[in-house]
Amino acid sequence: DADVTQTPRxxxxxxxxxxxxxxxQTKGHDRMYWxxxxxxxxxxxxxxxxxxxxxxxxxxxxxxxxxxxAQAKFSLSLESAIPNQTALYFCATSDPNYNExxxxxxxxxxxx
Amino acid sequence: xxxxxxHLPTLSVQEGDNSIINCAYSNSASDxxxxxxxxxxxxxxxxxxxxxxMDKRQGQRVTVLLNKTVKHLSLQIAATQPGDSxxxxxxxxxxxxxxxxxxFGEGTQLTVNP
Numbered sequence: 001d002a003d004v005t006q007t008p009r010x011x012x013x014x015x016x017x018x019x020x021x022x023x024x025q026t027k028g029h030d031r032m033y034w035x036x037x038x039x040x041x042x043x044x045x046x047x048x049x050x051x052x053x054x055x056x057x058x059x060x061x062x063x064x065x066x067x068x069x070a071q072a073k074f075s076l077s078l079e080s081a082i083p084n085q086t087a088l089y090f091c092a093t094s095d096p097n098y099n100e101x102x103x104x105x106x107x108x109x110x111x112x
Numbered sequence: 113x114x115x116x117x118x119h120l121p122t123l124s125v126q127e128g129d130n131s132i133i134n135c136a137y138s139n140s141a142s143d144x145x146x147x148x149x150x151x152x153x154x155x156x157x158x159x160x161x162x163x164x165x166m167d168k169r170q171g172q173r174v175t176v177l178l179n180k181t182v183k184h185l186s187l188q189i190a191a192t193q194p195g196d197s198x199x200x201x202x203x204x205x206x207x208x209x210x211x212x213x214x215x216f217g218e219g220t221q222l223t224v225n226p
Binding site for chain 1: 121144146148153154155156157158161201203205213214216217218219
């Protein structure tokens with residue numbers, strides 16, 4: 001089984017709808033991250049959490065919110081989706097003692 | 113602002129040749145660098161990393177070189193195979209260490225021709 005899973009894998013929605021992307025991990029890592037990837041661009045950090053009670057904004061947090069429900073779960077919400085939020089979204093985890101981040105398979109979101 | 117970027121967006125090589133993918137970084141405080149491989153439809157996967165107290169680190173068929181003087185990082189892939197075709201990203205940890213935020217470059221698309 002995959003260590004980092006994301007649901008859904010694909011989602012098409014309309015402008016103005018609320019969307020939640022979910023991430024679960026079985027690696028036992030305290031740190032979790034949400035990234036966005038656009039064509040021709042690298043990964044940009046949206047939000048990150050270093051433990052269950054910790055939430056931090058990344059470089060592009062506007063229009064997004066997150067919830068760290070448990071050590072293993074970190075969800076990303078788009079309160080009112082807009083077309084320029086069409087992108088690939090990746091969740092990642094890391095151990096505090098190491099820099100390497102482990103990525104999920106991604107969610108492809110299309111906002112019409 | 114601080115950024116990590118790549119010199120070339122695409123690289124095409126023949127199977128069996130060696131590949132070199134380059135990355136420039138601007139944050140002189142970064143002390144950790146990592147290369148990821150992203151295949152189509154998948155999330156990034158770790159390839160190799162290096163700390164700033166090293167100039168070179170080797171893995172299986174891959175070598176990462178770090179030149180701190182010119183803030184340059186490269187990934188060398190020996191005897192490139194079709195399965196190496198993917199987008200390669202470099203990333204740096206900025207001023208933080210240990211399980212920290214990473215700043216990613218834009219990526220280089222490597223295509224291996226049979």
